[in-house]
Amino acid sequence: xxxxxxxxxxxxxxxxxxxxxxxxxxxxxxxxxxxxxxxxxxxxxxxxxxxxxxxxxxxxxxxxxxxxxxxxxxxxxxxxxxxxxxxxxxxxxxxxxxxxxxxxxxxxxxxxxxxxxxxxxxxxxxxxxxxxxxxxxxxxxxxxxxxxxxxxxxxxxxxxxxxxxxxxxxxxxxxxxxxxxxxxxxxxxxxxxxxxxxxxxxxxxxxxxxxxxxxxx
Numbered sequence: 294x295x296x297x298x299x300x301x302x303x304x305x306x307x308x309x310x311x312x313x314x315x316x317x318x319x320x321x322x323x324x325x326x327x328x329x330x331x332x333x334x335x336x337x338x339x340x341x342x343x344x345x346x347x348x349x350x351x352x353x354x355x356x357x358x359x360x361x362x363x364x365x366x367x368x369x370x371x372x373x374x375x376x377x378x379x380x381x382x383x384x385x386x387x388x389x390x391x392x393x394x395x396x397x398x399x400x401x402x403x404x405x406x407x408x409x410x411x412x413x414x415x416x417x418x419x420x421x422x423x424x425x426x427x428x429x430x431x432x433x434x435x436x437x438x439x440x441x442x443x444x445x446x447x448x449x450x451x452x453x454x455x456x457x458x459x460x461x462x463x464x465x466x467x468x469x470x471x472x473x474x475x476x477x478x479x480x481x482x483x484x485x486x487x488x489x490x491x492x493x494x495x496x497x498x499x500x501x502x503x504x505x506x507x508x509x510x
Contacts, residue, residue, distance in 0.1 A: 298338045305333060328437045337438040350429040350440040353404045354387040356500045357446045358509055367472040368504040374466035381468050383487040385500040386412040401425055405444040414457030420449045445509050478504055
Protein backbone atom coordinates (compact mmCIF):
# COMPACT_ATOMS: atom_id res chain seq x y z
CA UNK A 294 0.00 0.00 0.00
CA UNK A 295 1.38 3.40 -0.97
CA UNK A 296 2.11 6.03 1.72
CA UNK A 297 -0.55 8.73 2.10
CA UNK A 298 0.62 12.29 2.68
CA UNK A 299 -2.05 14.39 4.33
CA UNK A 300 -2.20 18.17 4.20
CA UNK A 301 -1.78 18.42 7.96
CA UNK A 302 1.48 16.46 7.68
CA UNK A 303 3.03 18.91 5.24
CA UNK A 304 5.28 21.46 6.93
CA UNK A 305 6.50 24.54 5.02
CA UNK A 306 10.25 24.99 5.57
CA UNK A 307 10.86 27.92 3.21
CA UNK A 308 8.38 30.13 1.38
CA UNK A 309 9.00 32.77 -1.30
CA UNK A 310 7.36 34.23 -4.38
CA UNK A 311 9.10 31.82 -6.75
CA UNK A 312 9.95 28.64 -4.86
CA UNK A 313 8.82 26.82 -1.72
CA UNK A 314 10.32 23.94 0.25
CA UNK A 315 8.14 21.47 2.17
CA UNK A 316 8.71 18.61 4.58
CA UNK A 317 6.41 15.79 3.47
CA UNK A 318 5.87 13.59 6.54
CA UNK A 319 4.68 10.31 5.01
CA UNK A 320 4.88 8.24 8.22
CA UNK A 321 5.84 8.72 11.86
CA UNK A 322 9.34 10.23 12.01
CA UNK A 323 9.70 9.76 8.24
CA UNK A 324 10.41 12.90 6.22
CA UNK A 325 10.86 13.72 2.54
CA UNK A 326 11.72 17.15 1.20
CA UNK A 327 10.15 18.77 -1.83
CA UNK A 328 11.09 22.00 -3.63
CA UNK A 329 8.05 23.28 -5.51
CA UNK A 330 6.66 26.25 -7.40
CA UNK A 331 3.29 25.34 -5.88
CA UNK A 332 1.67 26.53 -2.68
CA UNK A 333 0.82 24.01 0.04
CA UNK A 334 -2.80 23.68 -1.11
CA UNK A 335 -1.74 22.81 -4.69
CA UNK A 336 1.04 20.29 -4.03
CA UNK A 337 0.87 17.13 -6.10
CA UNK A 338 1.70 15.02 -3.05
CA UNK A 339 -1.59 15.73 -1.25
CA UNK A 340 -3.93 15.34 -4.22
CA UNK A 341 -6.36 12.45 -4.42
CA UNK A 342 -5.83 10.04 -7.30
CA UNK A 343 -8.62 11.76 -9.23
CA UNK A 344 -7.18 15.24 -8.60
CA UNK A 345 -3.70 14.02 -9.53
CA UNK A 346 -4.84 12.62 -12.87
CA UNK A 347 -6.67 15.86 -13.72
CA UNK A 348 -4.03 18.36 -12.60
CA UNK A 349 -2.41 20.88 -14.91
CA UNK A 350 1.37 21.11 -15.41
CA UNK A 351 3.39 24.05 -14.14
CA UNK A 352 4.71 24.87 -17.60
CA UNK A 353 4.74 23.86 -21.25
CA UNK A 354 7.71 23.09 -23.51
CA UNK A 355 7.27 23.48 -27.27
CA UNK A 356 8.79 21.26 -29.94
CA UNK A 357 8.82 23.71 -32.85
CA UNK A 358 9.31 22.34 -36.35
CA UNK A 359 9.81 24.84 -39.15
CA UNK A 360 8.47 23.91 -42.58
CA UNK A 361 9.85 26.16 -45.32
CA UNK A 362 8.88 25.70 -48.94
CA UNK A 363 11.31 23.42 -50.79
CA UNK A 364 13.42 23.00 -47.63
CA UNK A 365 13.76 19.98 -45.36
CA UNK A 366 12.00 20.29 -41.98
CA UNK A 367 14.06 21.86 -39.20
CA UNK A 368 13.84 21.82 -35.41
CA UNK A 369 13.85 25.32 -33.92
CA UNK A 370 15.76 25.67 -30.66
CA UNK A 371 16.97 28.73 -28.79
CA UNK A 372 20.14 29.67 -26.95
CA UNK A 373 18.71 30.58 -23.53
CA UNK A 374 20.70 31.56 -20.46
CA UNK A 375 19.92 29.15 -17.65
CA UNK A 376 20.94 30.74 -14.36
CA UNK A 377 21.48 27.56 -12.28
CA UNK A 378 23.80 26.22 -15.00
CA UNK A 379 25.49 29.57 -15.63
CA UNK A 380 25.45 28.90 -19.38
CA UNK A 381 23.49 29.58 -22.54
CA UNK A 382 21.90 26.19 -23.13
CA UNK A 383 20.28 24.81 -26.27
CA UNK A 384 16.60 24.92 -25.31
CA UNK A 385 13.09 24.54 -26.73
CA UNK A 386 10.76 27.53 -26.23
CA UNK A 387 9.00 27.07 -22.89
CA UNK A 388 7.22 28.91 -20.12
CA UNK A 389 4.93 28.73 -17.12
CA UNK A 390 1.16 28.49 -17.29
CA UNK A 391 -0.34 31.81 -16.18
CA UNK A 392 -3.64 32.26 -14.38
CA UNK A 393 -5.12 33.41 -17.71
CA UNK A 394 -3.99 30.16 -19.32
CA UNK A 395 -5.58 28.08 -16.56
CA UNK A 396 -8.89 29.80 -17.26
CA UNK A 397 -8.65 29.14 -21.02
CA UNK A 398 -10.48 26.35 -22.85
CA UNK A 399 -7.17 24.54 -23.37
CA UNK A 400 -4.65 25.85 -20.79
CA UNK A 401 -1.64 24.02 -22.24
CA UNK A 402 -2.14 25.24 -25.81
CA UNK A 403 -2.96 28.74 -24.57
CA UNK A 404 0.38 28.91 -22.75
CA UNK A 405 2.22 27.33 -25.69
CA UNK A 406 0.90 29.89 -28.19
CA UNK A 407 1.81 32.78 -25.88
CA UNK A 408 5.32 31.47 -25.23
CA UNK A 409 5.91 30.94 -28.94
CA UNK A 410 5.07 34.57 -29.64
CA UNK A 411 7.19 35.88 -26.74
CA UNK A 412 10.28 33.73 -27.34
CA UNK A 413 10.28 33.29 -31.13
CA UNK A 414 8.02 35.99 -32.59
CA UNK A 415 5.86 33.28 -34.16
CA UNK A 416 2.13 34.04 -34.30
CA UNK A 417 0.16 30.98 -35.28
CA UNK A 418 -1.57 31.11 -38.68
CA UNK A 419 -4.33 28.93 -40.13
CA UNK A 420 -1.76 26.87 -42.02
CA UNK A 421 0.08 26.01 -38.77
CA UNK A 422 -0.82 23.45 -36.13
CA UNK A 423 -0.32 23.22 -32.38
CA UNK A 424 -0.99 19.97 -30.54
CA UNK A 425 -0.26 18.38 -27.18
CA UNK A 426 2.38 15.64 -27.20
CA UNK A 427 2.18 14.86 -23.49
CA UNK A 428 -0.04 16.60 -20.90
CA UNK A 429 2.36 16.39 -17.95
CA UNK A 430 5.90 15.18 -17.37
CA UNK A 431 7.70 15.52 -14.04
CA UNK A 432 11.10 17.18 -14.23
CA UNK A 433 12.67 15.28 -11.34
CA UNK A 434 10.17 13.71 -8.90
CA UNK A 435 13.04 12.81 -6.57
CA UNK A 436 13.30 16.44 -5.45
CA UNK A 437 10.39 18.43 -6.92
CA UNK A 438 6.85 18.10 -8.20
CA UNK A 439 7.58 20.62 -10.99
CA UNK A 440 6.17 19.49 -14.32
CA UNK A 441 6.00 20.41 -18.00
CA UNK A 442 3.59 19.53 -20.74
CA UNK A 443 5.03 18.95 -24.21
CA UNK A 444 3.40 20.53 -27.25
CA UNK A 445 4.30 20.33 -30.93
CA UNK A 446 4.05 23.34 -33.24
CA UNK A 447 4.30 22.82 -37.00
CA UNK A 448 5.05 26.24 -38.46
CA UNK A 449 4.97 27.12 -42.17
CA UNK A 450 7.27 30.04 -42.98
CA UNK A 451 8.09 31.77 -46.24
CA UNK A 452 11.38 32.93 -44.72
CA UNK A 453 12.99 33.24 -41.31
CA UNK A 454 12.85 37.03 -41.03
CA UNK A 455 9.91 36.94 -38.61
CA UNK A 456 11.84 35.04 -35.96
CA UNK A 457 12.55 37.32 -33.00
CA UNK A 458 13.43 37.12 -29.31
CA UNK A 459 12.46 40.71 -28.52
CA UNK A 460 9.40 39.51 -26.59
CA UNK A 461 11.51 38.02 -23.79
CA UNK A 462 10.29 39.19 -20.39
CA UNK A 463 11.61 39.28 -16.83
CA UNK A 464 14.82 37.32 -16.30
CA UNK A 465 14.67 35.65 -19.72
CA UNK A 466 17.89 36.10 -21.68
CA UNK A 467 18.41 34.74 -25.21
CA UNK A 468 21.30 34.63 -27.64
CA UNK A 469 19.79 33.58 -30.96
CA UNK A 470 18.27 30.51 -32.56
CA UNK A 471 19.48 27.16 -33.80
CA UNK A 472 17.66 25.59 -36.75
CA UNK A 473 18.64 21.94 -36.94
CA UNK A 474 18.24 19.54 -39.82
CA UNK A 475 17.61 15.91 -38.96
CA UNK A 476 21.30 15.11 -39.47
CA UNK A 477 22.38 17.96 -37.18
CA UNK A 478 19.82 17.01 -34.53
CA UNK A 479 20.98 13.37 -34.65
CA UNK A 480 24.61 14.40 -34.16
CA UNK A 481 23.74 16.51 -31.11
CA UNK A 482 21.56 13.73 -29.69
CA UNK A 483 24.32 11.13 -30.08
CA UNK A 484 27.06 13.34 -28.60
CA UNK A 485 25.06 14.47 -25.55
CA UNK A 486 26.35 18.00 -26.13
CA UNK A 487 25.60 20.82 -28.55
CA UNK A 488 28.02 21.89 -31.28
CA UNK A 489 29.88 24.09 -28.77
CA UNK A 490 30.39 21.14 -26.44
CA UNK A 491 27.80 22.35 -23.90
CA UNK A 492 25.38 20.03 -22.08
CA UNK A 493 21.63 20.55 -22.48
CA UNK A 494 18.42 19.80 -20.58
CA UNK A 495 16.26 16.68 -20.65
CA UNK A 496 13.54 18.69 -22.42
CA UNK A 497 15.98 19.49 -25.22
CA UNK A 498 16.70 15.76 -25.43
CA UNK A 499 12.94 15.13 -25.65
CA UNK A 500 12.55 17.71 -28.44
CA UNK A 501 15.41 16.12 -30.39
CA UNK A 502 13.91 12.65 -29.94
CA UNK A 503 10.42 13.72 -30.98
CA UNK A 504 11.72 15.50 -34.07
CA UNK A 505 13.87 12.55 -35.16
CA UNK A 506 11.18 9.96 -34.40
CA UNK A 507 8.91 11.47 -37.09
CA UNK A 508 5.96 11.15 -34.70
CA UNK A 509 5.09 14.75 -35.62
CA UNK A 510 4.34 13.81 -39.24
